[in-house]
Amino acid sequence: MDIVTKSGVSLVTVSRVLNNVTTVRESNRQKVLKAIKELDYEPNSAARSLARGTTGLIGLTLVTLNDSVFHDIVQAVNEHLEEKGYFLALSISSPTQEEAEKQNSFLFQEDRVDGIIVLSPLNEKQIVMELKRKNIPFVIIDNHDDNTRAVTVNVDNYVGGFEATRHLIELGHTRIAHVSGPEHFLSVRERKRGFEKALEQSGIAPLAVAHTEFGIRSGFQAATAWIEAGVVPTAVFAGDDALALGAMDAFRAKGYRIPDDISIIGYDNQLFASEIHPQLTTIRQPVEQMGKEAVRLLLKLIGGAPRNSSVLLQPQLIIRHSTANYKQR
Amino acid sequence: MDIVTKSGVSLVTVSRVLNNVTTVRESNRQKVLKAIKELDYEPNSAARSLARGTTGLIGLTLVTLNDSVFHDIVQAVNEHLEEKGYFLALSISSPTQEEAEKQNSFLFQEDRVDGIIVLSPLNEKQIVMELKRKNIPFVIIDNHDDNTRAVTVNVDNYVGGFEATRHLIELGHTRIAHVSGPEHFLSVRERKRGFEKALEQSGIAPLAVAHTEFGIRSGFQAATAWIEAGVVPTAVFAGDDALALGAMDAFRAKGYRIPDDISIIGYDNQLFASEIHPQLTTIRQPVEQMGKEAVRLLLKLIGGAPRNSSVLLQPQLIIRHSTANYKQR
DNA sequence: TTGAAAGCGGTACCAC
């Protein structure tokens, strides 16, 4: 260790300076600091991890990068982690890979990370089992298992679906349809439940409900099918913004105008929602807060807190230009 | 080390089994394997890294997650890395953070990763300097520095711009405009150069060229500005798909039909390009190959090869429904 | 084919 000879103090004192231990004589601290600078010295992280038993690394697994909500959550997580002196390592495991077999991710090696944040997992039960078995502290954001026993951060999708639908009802619409996503997502089920409840409260029957995959194309197909079946809504609650965009495309292709003829509300407030025309009315998830809470809970877990405190956050209606008052024609 | 007593052989032999050394007696190997299984044993990676001097980790830095081209490249990188027994760790550093100060990323600690892939960096020169100083092997995908001395993987954006424009010309268009992105991207400059060359070869003058930010909104604004200035093209080459989408929105808002009145070609073949209506004609980057080549080059560098071999790949025209023959009106 | 022993580069406990 060259830094020992360079600084003229012992290895131990160097270590103390590196770790901000206060019991180092100022003159010695300066010597070490000087040596560190001159040598461009950085402590070896493997050695550190080995000796300390922690890595200072937090893992975050997700299925896709291509989603501005995920993106914002990750940014928030990253920010808050840094604040606490942790680094973030990301791992993407595509759905197909996951189905294929077990977690190949390096994150899932107990000793690589101090904890893991799981973002909207597809195979939640399996992941929870694995993580518990390996005894890795973890928090799930947007979980899909109705009765998970993990620490979670969720947004109240029931409220989101309810508010979205209320918005349409308040605009005077009564012919209201819903394009939802795959039912194995808890969020999808909850949004739909909110939709149904809001209608029920107003004594309105759903005009149509389509269960599809997520994605622009699915929204297009669902709306096209409605039109061709002669069941044309005056308002649509789409389970996410991509579905909404697809539906908008479909209606426009058939000559309907948005929002003059048909109102559409999305969900998620994706980046493009405020950029397309007409700008999309949608439900925003509190992404910043989601990331922050996930970090807070995880660090608590790592600190040894019991795993009992989950968090439920509230979504927010964002009114833009894809919804308008119902007009008799 | 419990596994030693459990297996009944020495620590050394356990290590040999773990590392597939062939000089282990089969019966002993079985004993160890059995002990590993029963103990659910996994070697400590920090200890391994410390002893070996390598981590088996490759870092990948990028600016945003919200881009399906980046997404696909990352997937490809991940796949090929796994094939070679490496793990991938991702690090996002948003542009603003980067401007703020130096790389805070854990990846940039020499001993955390064996090498780094840099994806379309904003502050390329700085990163290159840093990485060279720290002596970390690295490869840049989509570099922006005209005369970098780093190993790079690029797609020929000149050819892409040229082919896109050729396509419009071959459809009979002569009033052709270009919305480009920020000029500090080499790719943007190259695409524009291809655009100009293709027109020049046909003796056509560009109708208009708009330099904007990337993004749907910028495309919308550029197209709107053209219309309001009375300079309406019959065909547009957009520097990326988001710009194309924005331009489509703008033209439609003013009553133009795509592609009947105006043809639009994008760039990148984002996920949404094939899902919106009309489906977007665009230029595809060979994402899978980009990831593969980056991995190949990086592993060569890590293996001690000289840093001299960069790679230039070819883009591909994908004709869909947003472009059509020019029709006199 | 196997194992003893010496690191890898730090941290933590101890006595001074």
Added chain:
DNA sequence: GTGGTACCGCTTTCAA
């Protein structure tokens, strides 16, 4: 305040 020393858990000589 400081430094000696015993680890952290694995890989790598080197002899046997």
